[in-house]
Amino acid sequence: MIRSLYKFDWVLFSALVLLLGLSLAVLYPISYSGAKEIPDQSHFLRQSIFAIMGLAAFFVFAFFDYRSLKNYSTVLYVLGFLLLLAVLIFGKVVRGTTGWIGISGVHLQPVEPFKIIAAILLAKYFSLHLRSIGDYKHILISLAPVAISIFLVIKQPDFGSAFVIFFLWISILVMSGVNRKHLLVLFSILLIVALLGWNFFLKGYQKERVTTLFSASSDPLGAGYNVLQSTVAVGSGGILGKGLGHGSQSQLNFLPEKHTDFIFAVVAEELGFGGAVFVLVLISVVLSRFIKIALNSRDNFGKLLVGGAASIVFVHSLINIGMNIGVMPVTGIPLPFLSYGGSSLVTLMAAAGMAESVCRINRS
Numbered sequence: 001m002i003r004s005l006y007k008f009d010w011v012l013f014s015a016l017v018l019l020l021g022l023s024l025a026v027l028y029p030i031s032y033s034g035a036k037e038i039p040d041q042s043h044f045l046r047q048s049i050f051a052i053m054g055l056a057a058f059f060v061f062a063f064f065d066y067r068s069l070k071n072y073s074t075v076l077y078v079l080g081f082l083l084l085l086a087v088l089i090f091g092k093v094v095r096g097t098t099g100w101i102g103i104s105g106v107h108l109q110p111v112e113p114f115k116i117i118a119a120i121l122l123a124k125y126f127s128l129h130l131r132s133i134g135d136y137k138h139i140l141i142s143l144a145p146v147a148i149s150i151f152l153v154i155k156q157p158d159f160g161s162a163f164v165i166f167f168l169w170i171s172i173l174v175m176s177g178v179n180r181k182h183l184l185v186l187f188s189i190l191l192i193v194a195l196l197g198w199n200f201f202l203k204g205y206q207k208e209r210v211t212t213l214f215s216a217s218s219d220p221l222g223a224g225y226n227v228l229q230s231t232v233a234v235g236s237g238g239i240l241g242k243g244l245g246h247g248s249q250s251q252l253n254f255l256p257e258k259h260t261d262f263i264f265a266v267v268a269e270e271l272g273f274g275g276a277v278f279v280l281v282l283i284s285v286v287l288s289r290f291i292k293i294a295l296n297s298r299d300n301f302g303k304l305l306v307g308g309a310a311s312i313v314f315v316h317s318l319i320n321i322g323m324n325i326g327v328m329p330v331t332g333i334p335l336p337f338l339s340y341g342g343s344s345l346v347t348l349m350a351a352a353g354m355a356e357s358v359c360r361i362n363r364s
Helices: 002-006 010-030 042-062 066-090 111-128 137-154 159-176 180-200 204-214 225-236 263-295 300-324 342-362
Strands: 092-094 097-103 106-108
Touching: 010 042, 010 263, 010 342, 042 342, 066 097, 066 111, 066 137, 066 300, 066 342, 111 137, 111 159, 111 300, 111 342, 137 159, 159 300, 225 263, 225 300, 263 300, 263 342, 300 342
Parallel strands: none
Antiparallel strands: 092 097, 097 106
């Protein structure tokens, strides 16, 4: 075990620990926000537990042979599918989305672990058919389980997570070396589907989130409120910020969902431009180490698995930070390793552990 530790990517691990520490540092003063006589430290205490669980998941998967995951990909997919189905029947509604299952006071968001399950399934499929990847049938076959799961996620409705799963599929397709002409045809079809979806499937409030992106000031007390308060928080931080626990937008509760969706805005307000850049650098380090591990992988399954995990972290970061600065619709996508929430944090730490497993075995 000690020899295995020497083969770790310690730069990746250090970046993850710093992100976890920053998350807890930002969440702690939020517990005292507003005019509360009795501070509510539940978010901080729970996130501390989630961080410990995440580190445990990281080390479990880091010392697990990632190649064995291929043997469990189908079972994992069926389990994930059943959970996505169960959440529509027994799920708890939070902010208009039926995305959580409550078990003995613990709430699980099945779509978060399903993203990594989808990465495992797709990595296995394309690694087995890499030599015949030019055949169009592989795009259709791989799309089937993805499309079914996206349909269930949209029914929650959670369009943000549905897009993440779709982006994951596209990313692994590209990494597999699929024919570019096939991709062009695919994008044309998807564009038509997207236009039809806008007209016939999106609900009124979901359309408002998108249209508000371009004119948040048109409805400052309604659909545009979240975006406006977030951009005010980001812009008011200046270079060095107002200090932890001293952000007016976050501490006086003007900023909604400050512990989850808009935690980046809290960082930008309280730690300033320097704090925001620090977050971007740490996430960039995580992504760069993922990419390096994927490129150095000896087998295609490891390459596609870690590459898929990198795409999940990337699109999560892009969407979350984008909606915090007003250039992306508000979708409820958490910021990796920073936002409050156990399902996302533990899942992504497990994915990072899988990357470490690829790194460790490749250095053997």
